[in-house]
Amino acid sequence: MKLKSVFINTTNCITPLGLDVETNIRNISKGISGIRLHKNLVYAEQPFYASIIENSLIEEAFSSVSSSEEYTRLEKMMILALMPVIKKMNPVFDEKTILIVSTTKGNITQLSTISETSAQSADLSLMAQKIASFFGFITEPVIVSNACVSGILSLAVAKRLIQSEACNQAFVVAGDEFSKFVLSGFNCFQAVSNEPCQPYSVNRKGVTLGEAAAAACVSANGQNALAEIVGDGAINDANHISGPSRTGEGLFRSVERAMKEAEIKSEQIDYINAHGTATSFNDEMEAIAFNRSRLGNVPLNSLKGYYGHTLGASGLLETVIGIESLNSGKLYPSIGFDEMGLSQALNIITQNEEKELNYLLKTASGFGGCNTAVLFKKAK
Amino acid sequence: MADKNSFIQSWCTIQNNKINLNGETIFESEPTIGFADFAKAAYRNFGWSYPKFFKMDSLSKLAFIAAELLLKDETTNETETDIALVFSNKSSSMDTDVTFQESIATKENYYPSPAVFVYTLPNICMGEISIRHNLKSENSFFIFEKFNPGFLSNYTDVLLSTNRAEKVLCAWVDFYKETYRANFYLVNSTEGLEHNETTIKTLFNT
Amino acid sequence: MEAVKQELKEKIISVLNLEDVNPEDIKDTDPLFGAGLGLDSIDALELIVMLDKDYGIKLLDPKEGKAIFESIETMAKYISENRTK
Numbered sequence: 001m002k003l004k005s006v007f008i009n010t011t012n013c014i015t016p017l018g019l020d021v022e023t024n025i026r027n028i029s030k031g032i033s034g035i036r037l038h039k040n041l042v043y044a045e046q047p048f049y050a051s052i053i054e055n056s057l058i059e060e061a062f063s064s065v066s067s068s069e070e071y072t073r074l075e076k077m078m079i080l081a082l083m084p085v086i087k088k089m090n091p092v093f094d095e096k097t098i099l100i101v102s103t104t105k106g107n108i109t110q111l112s113t114i115s116e117t118s119a120q121s122a123d124l125s126l127m128a129q130k131i132a133s134f135f136g137f138i139t140e141p142v143i144v145s146n147a148c149v150s151g152i153l154s155l156a157v158a159k160r161l162i163q164s165e166a167c168n169q170a171f172v173v174a175g176d177e178f179s180k181f182v183l184s185g186f187n188c189f190q191a192v193s194n195e196p197c198q199p200y201s202v203n204r205k206g207v208t209l210g211e212a213a214a215a216a217c218v219s220a221n222g223q224n225a226l227a228e229i230v231g232d233g234a235i236n237d238a239n240h241i242s243g244p245s246r247t248g249e250g251l252f253r254s255v256e257r258a259m260k261e262a263e264i265k266s267e268q269i270d271y272i273n274a275h276g277t278a279t280s281f282n283d284e285m286e287a288i289a290f291n292r293s294r295l296g297n298v299p300l301n302s303l304k305g306y307y308g309h310t311l312g313a314s315g316l317l318e319t320v321i322g323i324e325s326l327n328s329g330k331l332y333p334s335i336g337f338d339e340m341g342l343s344q345a346l347n348i349i350t351q352n353e354e355k356e357l358n359y360l361l362k363t364a365s366g367f368g369g370c371n372t373a374v375l376f377k378k379a380k
Numbered sequence: 381m382a383d384k385n386s387f388i389q390s391w392c393t394i395q396n397n398k399i400n401l402n403g404e405t406i407f408e409s410e411p412t413i414g415f416a417d418f419a420k421a422a423y424r425n426f427g428w429s430y431p432k433f434f435k436m437d438s439l440s441k442l443a444f445i446a447a448e449l450l451l452k453d454e455t456t457n458e459t460e461t462d463i464a465l466v467f468s469n470k471s472s473s474m475d476t477d478v479t480f481q482e483s484i485a486t487k488e489n490y491y492p493s494p495a496v497f498v499y500t501l502p503n504i505c506m507g508e509i510s511i512r513h514n515l516k517s518e519n520s521f522f523i524f525e526k527f528n529p530g531f532l533s534n535y536t537d538v539l540l541s542t543n544r545a546e547k548v549l550c551a552w553v554d555f556y557k558e559t560y561r562a563n564f565y566l567v568n569s570t571e572g573l574e575h576n577e578t579t580i581k582t583l584f585n586t
Numbered sequence: 587m588e589a590v591k592q593e594l595k596e597k598i599i600s601v602l603n604l605e606d607v608n609p610e611d612i613k614d615t616d617p618l619f620g621a622g623l624g625l626d627s628i629d630a631l632e633l634i635v636m637l638d639k640d641y642g643i644k645l646l647d648p649k650e651g652k653a654i655f656e657s658i659e660t661m662a663k664y665i666s667e668n669r670t671k
Contacts, residue, residue: 119556140528181500366501367501369510434604495631
């Protein structure tokens with residue numbers, strides 16, 4: 001049976017580089033990063049680098065869509081991300097229109113005063129339900145919480161649900177907030193860089209954390225679409241819960257699965273928007289996996305140098321930007337990269353470039369040994 | 381969509397210190413003992429030898445026990461088996477999130493633990509099972525308000541009919557403050573109970 | 587020194603949840619990682635936290651840990667020389 005073709009119809013994002021895609025692209029094309037040095041005792045004793053959205057920007061933007069006080073900062077970010085997507089698509093909210101929410105930690109900041117009520121207000125389904133009700137969805141939201149692959153996995157999930165005819169249209173929103181919780185955790189893993197992160201560089205010292213929300217509409221309607229989702233795979237390493245496989249096994253298999261489904265060969269892939277967290281193990285693992293799939297020559301960047309690691313938002317946010325590249329033919333440098341620091345070659349983009357692009361590969365990997373690869377084709 | 385038929389070959393529930401496998405109670409402890417002791421007693425009872433079990437958080441221990449019972453005759457260390465994991469719950473990793481939050485709450489006693497932090501993601505329990513059973517396979521973790529047989533059966537059928545996996549281990553695995561529930565079932569394309577929402581609801585009494 | 591070694595064995599067993607291991611099973615010169623007790627990278631990070639919390643020693647470079655955590659003997663020596671509590 002021939003499966004339906006599935007498309008990304010429209011996208012949006014809320015980041016330190018702007019509250020819409022156009023502003024984000026303008027800043028990225030000028031090489032501007034959202035990463036700053038912060039001195040804030042609420043989060044840490046020591047100064048730290050992070051990519052954080054100014055509260056006043058969120059508050060001001062949100063005040064123009066709602067005067068309600070009941071939404072948390074992250075919920076506001078996610079509603080703002082989704083708002084123009086819903087407006088543009090103007091959906092009928094029936095039983096075939098669903099909301100997919102991607103997040104790792106959701107409203108975890110609510111836990112900072114530990115009590116029964118704080119644990120309840122950090123509940124992920126409550127958060128998703130609030131967002132669904134804000135817009136008027138009548139179906140129960142589907143929450144994808146699969147560590148750092150959540151954002152990109154949620155697009156694969158949307159595609160699979162549309163192909164199974166469980167829904168006709170999926171609105172995907174992905175978001176995670178910068179928090180003391182996550183900063184403390186990455187710190188005790190000795191995984192936070194004391195400088196802005198440098199994906200793939202020999203000088204890389206770990207991640208820089210960030211926050212963002214991103215949104216997309218996914219459907220079987222290819223009219224005026226931005227891209228077609230042509231293949232995907234989300235395969236576990238079965239190796240270690242906190243470290244990636246030394247052979248890149250799960251990522252390699254996810255990429256192979258996506259290419260097989262799309263019926264394309266590695267030489268047809270024009271651009272890889274990779275995970276590139278700037279930890280020593282992750283970046284090396286990606287180099288091994290991509291070379292196993294004969295993708296070492298394909299222009300590749302990590303957007304972590306612009307946004308830091310935005311966790312459950314990252315996969316979708318980076319796809320939103322990647323799709324802009326796919327359609328404009330403009331490739332942006334992987335900022336933070338200087339000298340090659342991998343055992344195998346990757347073709348890291350170091351300056352603004354223009355070329356004809358047809359296929360984009362987006363990948364991510366995360367704790368728990370998870371990996372996801374999704375292939376996008378330019379919608380003509 | 382149903383290009384292929386699908387069947388439930390086995391199922392397991394764990395709640396209130398009682399383990400049921402394919403409808404029969406195979407192990408239980410006094411309802412008064414805590415989950416950690418119950419989990420240890422179950423581990424000893426089945427004669428397992430996997431020291432990493434004791435490093436896991438409660439959610440992973442709960443998932444591990446159920447998966448062990450359903451996969452023990454399905455997988456070997458030597459060969460790979462293509463069993464996808466589709467897991468879900470309500471409480472995410474909140475039980476461990478609270479433990480971790482307590483370790484960073486005060487300046488005087490700020491000692492975040494990496495062994496706790498790693499479990500502050502619900503999908504880690506799938507990672508543990510993938511490692512134990514050598515499953516280099518499709519994984520997805522979903523959060524719902526309550527056990528959602530309709531979603532799980534549909535998503536499972538997608539994985540099977542698009543040849544993403546030979547079998548799918550589906551789960552609802554929820555743990556928060558000593559209240560827990562595991563509903564696990566293994567789905568294949570050849571034989572067993574008919575795999576659909578109604579059967580799942582009947583098996584798990586929901 | 588002997589007291590520190592005994593204390594370390596008990597702490598390691600409890601902090602790293604080593605079920606079915608008794609302090610007397612761990613020899614002072616046994617390798618802790620790899621073949622020995624089979625500890626892994628998360629355990630190493632956990633031992634760094636233990637050094638800080640219980641002995642007031644801050645290891646800023648995790649690479650230092652490799653030599654220190656080689657065995658009970660090397661750990662006890664390092665702790666005796668560097669402890670601040």
